[in-house]
Amino acid sequence: MGVGSNQPLPPPIPHCIQAGPNRFTGIKHKKAVARHMKQVSKLFLTALMALTLAACGSLPRGAAIEKEVTQDATAPESDIAVYPVTRAFLPSIAQWPRTGEARHGWIGASRGSNAQVIRPGDRLDLLVWDSGDNSLLTTPAQQVANLSGIRVSESGTIFVPYVGNIRVSGRTPGSARSLLQRRLEAIVPSAQVQLAMTEGRGNSVDLVGGVSRPGNILMPDNNFTVLAAISAGGGVQNNLENPQVKLLRGSKIYATSVAELYENPHLDTRLIGGDKLIIEEDRRYFLSLGAAGREAQFPFNRDDVSALDALAIIGGVNDSRANPEGILILREYPASAISAGVRGPRRTRVVFTLDLTTSDGLFSARNFYIQSGDLVLATESPLTDTRTILGIVGSVFGLVNTAGNLGN
Incomplete structure (x- = not known):
């Protein structure tokens, strides 16, 4: 309207309405500040709790300091x-x-006879040849006497007809044959003796385990060693970790490792009849x-x-x-x-x-x-x-920021 118009002026806007936008903005700001202070308080309490746990040694960790x-x-x-x-x-x-760990010693290597030695439990097969007409052991139609399967007794002797008990334990088959020959010649001058031996328990060792073929191993001579026995049993099993050798001899126990035997030949000890070998993983x-x-x-x-x-x-x-x-x-x-x-x-x-x-x-x-x-x-x-405290505080900061963003 013009200045000179007689139309009445519109009523003035009330003060409360005029200040409305600024007033609402102030209220929103105050609420944001309150939320922020509340979040800061939570952050402070969380950090304080983390520091308290650290002081008490109660922070989560996998091992002691x-x-x-x-x-x-x-x-x-x-x-x-x-x-x-x-x-x-x-x-x-x-x-x-x-x-x-139990500590067991070991026996150094030694040399023995390469020949077989008769021991209690072995079996002897005797053939006695006699061509005499009045032989005590043979007949004209059968001029050989077959005495097979004679077991060497625990005392080391065998019984031979017309001769009696003869001690053969500790002798080689050749030495025992010569002894029998001399004893028979006193009775049958023309007799000839042939002897063969089959090893018994006293001339064998037991491979209890840890090899491909465990079992009883006959000793071919008196110079049979630990490594020879392991070889006769097919070798050490491949799945054993640092395999150990345990030798049981009577009431005594000896032990070493297979690696030691490989590296030191002077430790490859000679076995005797009745020995037991156990190959096992290092315990x-x-x-x-x-x-x-x-x-x-x-x-x-x-x-x-x-x-x-x-x-x-x-x-x-x-x-x-x-x-x-x-x-x-x-x-x-x-x-x-x-x-x-x-x-x-x-x-x-x-x-x-x-x-x-x-x-x-x-x-x-x-x-x-x-x-x-x-x-x-x-x-x-x-x-x-x-680092744990910083991680907790950092996590809280992240939550605070997230909450602030959602509030905005």
Whole structure:
């Protein structure tokens, strides 16, 4: 309308309506600030909770920290001792008792006769030839007397008609034939003796297992060795881990590894009748736990397994979790190892610590040998807790951002 118009002006807009848009914007801003402060409070509480768990050692992790395992050794009444594995320490532990396995000696090789030797349980076949007309053993139509299957008694003798008991045990078949010939000549001057021997239990060994063809093996001579018996049994089974040889001789047990026999011919001992051979997998083992490549029980794959060998067998340690300065080997000694006059540890339960970040630690680990039953523990790095806290806080930040985006 023009200025001079007589039409009335529209009513003024109420103040509350005029301020409406700015007022609504302020309310929305205040609500956003409140939501943000609430989320920040949650973030603070979450971070505080994570820090509290870290202080209490309650954060989730797969293994202990080194100090958590070794701290008990400082208590006066503790039965735990801690020893860092260093070059200076290796000569001392080399004189400590071995644990976790029965120790059996071995018999060095010796030479025996290449001929057969008659033993109790063997069987002899005798043919006595006599062409005399008045022979006590033969007839004119049958000039040979066949005395077969004569068993050598436990006392080592055989019975021959008209001669009596003759001791033949310990003699070779040729020597026994000559003895019989002389004894018969006193009665039958024209007699000729032929002797053949069949080995019995006293001239055989038992291959109990671990070969392709286990069973009783007849010894062809008195120079029959362990490796010869294994060969006669078809060789060691291929699926055995570090196969061991156990020799049972009477009430005594001797043991070594097949690898030792292969490498050292002077250990290929001569067998005697009645020996029992058992070829079996190495029964020794060690365990791995913590931030290791694998947590499991592992058999020994060789006679001597060093700490570095053990770490390689378990697949190393976890690069993101493990503390290379805190590789622990836990071992328990018998009470006799800490007796007076015995070179050994101060306490029965021992923790050996390895530091793989130094050259001395690495070289020492190569010369420190694992014993059966040892536990290889890869401890967690202290940084793992920090990474866990950062991960929790980061997760919360992500939730906060997501919630903020949804609120907008």
